[in-house]
Amino acid sequence: MEQEDRRSRRTRRRFARRQWARRWLSLRYVVALVAVVALVATAVWLVFFSATLQVAKVEVVGNQLLSDARIREVADVPIGDQLALVDLARADARVGSLAEIESVDVTRTWPDAVRIEVVERTAVAVVELAGRIRGLDAEGVVFRDYKTVPRGMPRIRPGGAAGTDALKEAATVVSALPEDLATRVDHVEVATVDQITLVMRDGRQVLWGSAEESELKAQVIDRLMAAEKALVYDVSVPGNPTVRETAG
Structure with missing residues (x-):
């Protein structure tokens, strides 16, 4: 039991x-x-x-032409808002609308910061517009002022019939030039989009034509000027360049 x-x-x-x-x-x-x-x-x-993940600062990197304060002002990122709710696309578009800015990337940096990384435009030539010396980048965008023409930077002289497209063509031409050749250019005369002429500092002229095949034309003129002394060089048809001793 x-x-x-x-x-x-x-x-x-x-x-x-x-x-x-x-x-x-x-x-x-x-x-x-x-x-x-x-x-x-x-x-x-x-x-x-939580206040732990609120925006406490806006970091700006990559800028030289524009001040941090100017970029922060335009970005208009609200300090004190929740970092997760910040409209990055809006801030990106606002900063990207500045003429000096070539590209921008706006990101969150946890726990409390927004980072604005910019790439500013680089001037390849200057043009005088309404009495002001303005810088142009390789895309023909006018984006900054100069008090005087920077040493070694070509000037673009647009004719009466030259519009914004012609300026863009001229900027494309200048950006295609090797540095040693670009520094020898006094100015670029732009009559129309397909009538562009380089005037060298020693008075020689290069009939360039349009901006098409600019890299090839730059190679041709570099060799041609080293091989032959002339007043006028015509590389508008780079496969058949010519030279002559008189202008006109």
Whole structure:
């Protein structure tokens, strides 16, 4: 009888352990679900409501022409707003609209900063417009002022019929020139988009034509001027360049 009681107690204990194991298995999933919900709620609170992840500063890198303050002003990133909610595309578009900016990348830097990285335009020539000396980049974009023409930088002189397209063509020509050749150019005369002439500092002229095949033309004129002395060089058709001793 006593032996049966012991077996019965052992059976009940085993049954109780199995029951507890089953309950713990079910409870484990509930605990895990509660933990996940708590983690998600904490993350949402941190990202969208906590002062820890609010914008505290706006970093600006890559700029020389424009001041940090000017770029921050245009970007208009609100200090104190939640970093996750900052409209990066809007700030990117605003900074990218500045004439001095060639490209811009606006990103979040966790936990509390927005980073604005810019690439500014580089002048390849200058042009006088309305009494101001303006710099042009390789795409013909006018983007800055100069008090005087920088040493070694070619000037572009547009004719009365030359519009913005002609300026762009002239800038393309200048940007294709090797540096040693570009520094010898006094100015670039632009009558139309396909009538571009380089006037060298020693008075020699290079009839360039349009901006098409500018890299090839630059190679041809570099060799031609080294091989032959003349007043006028015509590389408008780079496969058949000519020279002559008189202008006109």
